[in-house]
Amino acid sequence: MVVQSDPMGTATVAGRPPFQLPDVVQVEEGKTVSIEITRAGYEPLTVEIDGKKTKENLQAHPRPQGRHRRRPRALPAPPTGGRCRSWAKPKK
Numbered sequence: 869m870v871v872q873s874d875p876m877g878t879a880t881v882a883g884r885p886p887f888q889l890p891d892v893v894q895v896e897e898g899k900t901v902s903i904e905i906t907r908a909g910y911e912p913l914t915v916e917i918d919g920k921k922t923k924e925n926l927q928a929h930p931r932p933q934g935r936h937r938r939r940p941r942a943l944p945a946p947p948t949g950g951r952c953r954s955w956a957k958p959k960k
Contacts, residue, residue, distance in 0.1 A: 869893050869917060872889050872890035872923075873890075873926040873927070874928065875910070876889050876907075877889060878905070878906050882902065902915070905928060907928055
């Protein structure tokens with residue numbers, strides 16, 4: 869069975885090292901195989917195939933993009949040895 873995905877990604881099958889799609893996956897007659905497809909920026913997709921079809925096209929869905937907040941900048945460390953000149957009161 870030929871397995872391909874949109875977008876192309878890495879697939880894993882139990883007992884086999886990860887492989888890039890599209891690729892051919894051997895499925896014994898009467899058995900099912902679980903395939904997990906992963907790609908950065910997309911939800912992982914797990915599919916059970918049984919080999920009845922000769923070709924399987926799979927569609928991966930992008931992960932929702934959250935609102936990224938910028939981290940506030942850290943304040944500079946106060947100088948050692950007393951007050952900073954801008955905070956100091958004038959001497960009398």
